[in-house]
Amino acid sequence: MGSRNGDNPHIGIVGAGVSGLRCADILLSHGFKVTILEARNRIGGRICQSDELGYTVDIGPNWIHTWDSGDVHPILKLAVETQTPLHHWNGKQLIYNSSGNKVPEEKSERLSTLLWEIIEKAFKTSEAAREKDKGKSIPREESLYDFISKRATEELEDEEDRQVLIQMSEMWGAYVGEPVWKQSLRFAWMEECCGGEEVFVESSYSAILDRIAKAATEQAEVILNAKVTSINTAHHDKSQKKAILRIENGNEYKFDQVVMATPLGWLQKNMDSFEPALPSRLSSAFHNLKLSQLEKVFITFPSAFWISDTTADSFPAYTNWLTPSYAHDTNPHGWPQEIWNLAALAAPNKHPTILFYLYGDCSRHIVNAIHGRPKAENFTFLRDFFQPYYSRLPGYDVASEACIPKAILATEWLKDDLCGNASYCNFQVGVEEADQDILTIRQGCVDRGLWFCGEHAAPFEESGTVAGAYLSGESVGRRIVELYKDESNTAE
Template identity: 40%
Template sequence: MGKKPNVAIIGAGLSGLRCADILIQNGAQVTIFEARNRVGGRVHQSKLGDHLIDLGPNWIHGTGTNPITDIAEQTKTTLEDFEGNQAVISMDGNPLDDDEAAKISNFFWITIEEAFEYSNTHKATIPPERSLFDFYEEKVEKTDFTVEEKKLCIELCRLWGAYVGDPIERQSLKFFCLEECMDGNNYFVASTYKVILDYISRAALQHADIRFNQPIVKIDSVAPQGPNTRHNTTLTTATGETHTFDEVVVSCPLGWLKRNKSAFTPELPPRLTQAIDSISYGRLEKVYVTFPRAFWHNKDPATNAGAKLSAYERPTFAQFLDPAYAKGPEGILWNQECISLAALPAHCAHPTLLFYTYGPCSTYIVSKVANLDPKSQEYFKFLDDFLRPFYSRLYGYSESSPECKPLALMATQWQNDPYAGHGSYCNFQVGLRQGDRDIEVLRAGLGLDRGVWFAGEHTAPFVTLGTSTGAYWSGERAAGQICQLYGLGRVGMGIERDDSLPSAGVKRLAD
C-alpha cells in the first residue's frame, strides 16, 4: 500500500506489547488503549509480606525455540526445573509412601501422553461429549491395580483441573490435543515474570502512545469511502472519546470477547461469534500462604548417615486427594495441589506455599473474598480456614508452633476482573465440535474485511495456546499480518510458526 498505517492496539498485555514492538520496528504509528493503570494484563506481581509473587503466569512451557525462555536468559531471570519430590496426601489425610505415589503419578502422566496421541489420531471420530476423564477411567479399569490403587488413580487425575482451570470431567477428549505443550522442559519462573515483562514492554513504553485507564466500549468499522480505500475503525472509550485508526488489533482476553461481542459494529460475522462462544475460558486461581519458616522442609538430611528424605519430608509439590477431613460446599470437589516456594533456588526461596484452585472451588473462594478488604482479619481468617486442613497435613506441622501460623495470605481474583475476562485463559471443554477451526477463525479476525485483527493466547499456535509464549507469538503474528498488508518489513519477527503438535508427527502451518 505504501503508507505507514496508524494502528490502535486494545490491551497492553503480552500480546499487545509484542504486537506494538513489531509494528514500531517496521514504521507503523501505534496507540495502545489500556483499561488498567499498568502494562502486563494477566502478567502481574504483588507483594506478600516481604516476598514478590506472580498473580498471573508462573511457568514457561517448553524450551528450544521458546522466545520467553530466551528473554528469561537475557534478563537473568531465575528459572527452576522442578522434578521429583511429589508428596501425595491420601483421602484420609495420611501421606502415601514414595513408591505408591510414584506408581499412580507415573500412570497418570503416561495416560495423559496416550490421550494426546489418541486425540490427535482420532479427533475426527471422537464424539464431542467424550471427556478426558472417560478415557482415563477406561485405562484405569484395564490395569491390574488393586481396588485401592484404582481409587487413588481416579482421585489423582482430578488434579488435571489445576492445569486447565476446570474439572477433568469437562476436558474435551476430541480436542485434548490442543492442550499439548511445546517439547522441552516446563520451567517455574522463580524470580517472577517482572523482569521479563519489563523487557517485553520496553519498546511500547518508549515509542507507543499508551493511554492508561482507557477502557474501549465500542469498535465501529466504517465502510470504505472509495474503490481504492480501506475501512477506518473508530474506537469509543468509556468516557465517550472517539479515535479513528487505519487498523485495530484487539488483544483483549477471550473472556472479554465473550461478554462484549455487542461492542463491535457492524455485529460480528456468525462464524466468528461461534468461535468466540465455542472455546471455553478457564477458572484457574491461586492462593498464597507464607510462614515464618518452611516447617514442611526437613532440614536435617538424616539422623542416619546416608539416609534419603522422603518426598513427604521435603516436598516440591503436594497433592491432596479428595479429603475426607475437609469438605467444601455440597457438590464442590475439594482436592488441592500446592507448590513449595521454599524449594526454589536459595536466592529466590521463601517459606511460602502456592495453592492452585480451579473450577467450582476457585469460583467459591473468589465469591467469598470479593467484598473483603485483603488487609482485614476476616479475609485472613477465611483463607486460613480454607487452607489449614491441607497445610496442617504436611511434614513438621505443630498446632502449637508459631512457625506453623501464617504471616500473610493472598488469593487471586481473576474471575472478578472484567479486564481479565472474568477468568484465566482458554481451555477446551466437552461439546466442542470444531476447536481447531475456531482458533483459526479467531486468528484470521476481520483484518482484510474491516481492519480489525485479534491477538491473545486464545489465537496462538496450537502448541502454545493458553500460555505466555502463545500470547507473545500471537502479538507478533497480528503485527506481521498488518506489516504484510501495508508492504512493511519483517524487522524483529522470528521464524514462521506452525501448528505442529508433538504427538501428531506432522507439520502444519499456522494460518
C-alpha cells in the same frame, strides 16, 4: 510502505497484555505508527505482581511451559536474556489419599508414571482422530477423564490403586483451570504443552514483561486508563479508510487498522461493542471456546516448618491432597488441593511459603467468599479453609508459632472484568471444532481492518499461555506488515 492515504499507517491496539505489546513491537520495527489503548493503569494484563506478602510474587503466570532449551521458545529465550532466575523442581511429590494419609512413595511414583503414560496415549488418540476425520470419531462429550478411567480399569487390578490413580488425574485441573472431566478428549492434542518440562520463574515475570514492552513503551503512544467501549469499522472502506474506537470518557481515536488484544472473556461479553456486528461465524467461534478459572493462594509462615536441615533439598516440590473426605465443614465437595513448595527456591526468592493452585468450582467458591470482604475476615476464612491440608505436612505442630500463617494472598481473577473474569481459554467437552474456531479468530475481519490476537488465538499447542499470547501478537503484526507490503507492490 505507506497507508492508503499516504501517511505511515497508524495502527490502534486495544490491550497492553503480552499479545498487544508483541504486536506493537513488530509493527514499530517496520515503521508503523502505533497507539495502544489500555483500560488499566498499567501494562502487562494478566502478567502482574503483588507485594502484599512483603515480597514480590506473580499473581498471574509463574511457569514457562517449555518445548526446547531456550533456542526457540520465545519466553524461555527472554528469561535467559533478562537473567530471570528459573527453577527446575526436584520432581518429587507427596500425595495424601482421601483419608488424609500419606500414599507410600513407591506407590505414588508408580501411579504417577502410569498416569502420565495414559495421558500421553490420550494425546496420541486425539491426534490420530484429528488426522483421520478431524476428531469426529471421538464423541464430543467424551472427556480426558473418561479415557483415563477406562485405561486405569484395564491396566490396574488393585481397586485401591485404580481409585488413587483416578483421583490423581484431577491434577489436570491445575493445568487447564477446570476439572479433568470437562477436558475434551477430541481436543486433548491442543493441551500438549502440558506434557513438556515446566520451568518455574523464581523471581517474577516483570523483567520478561519489561523486555516485551520495551519497544512499545519507548516508541508507541500508550494511553492508560483508556477502556474501549466501541469499535466502529463501518467506514473502513476504500474511501474513508478509518476504524473509530471510542473509550469510556467519550474520546474517539481513528486508525487505519485495529488489533483487538483484549481477552476472550471480554470479547464474549462485549460483542455488541462492534459496529457493524461481527460475522456470525466469528462471533460463534468466540462463544464456542470456553474459559477456565485458575486462582492462586499463597500462604506464608514464620518459617518453613515442613522442611528440616536434612530434608530441605529433598522435600517434594509438589504435594497433593486427593479428594479430601476429612474437611466436610469447609470443603464438602472434596475438591482436591495442591501446593508447590516455595521454600525450595534459591535466595533471595526463597520464602517460607506454600502456593496453592485452585481451579473450577473451588476457585469460584473461594473468590466469591472473599471478594469485597475485610482483609482480616478473609485471613480467617482462608486459614480455616486450607488448615486441614497444611496441617498434614511433616513438622506441623498446632501449638507452634511457626505453623500459624503470617500472611495469605488470594487472587481474584474471577472478579476482574478486564481479563474477562477468567484465567484463560480451554477446550471443554461439547466443543465441536475448536481448531476451526481458533483459525476463524486468527483470520479476523481483514476486510474491515479488524484483527484479533491473544492467548485464545495462539498457535494450537500454546493456547492459554504467555508464549501463545506472544506468538499470536507477533503473527498479527507480521500479517499487517505483509498487507501493506502487498498493497504497495500492487500500487507500483
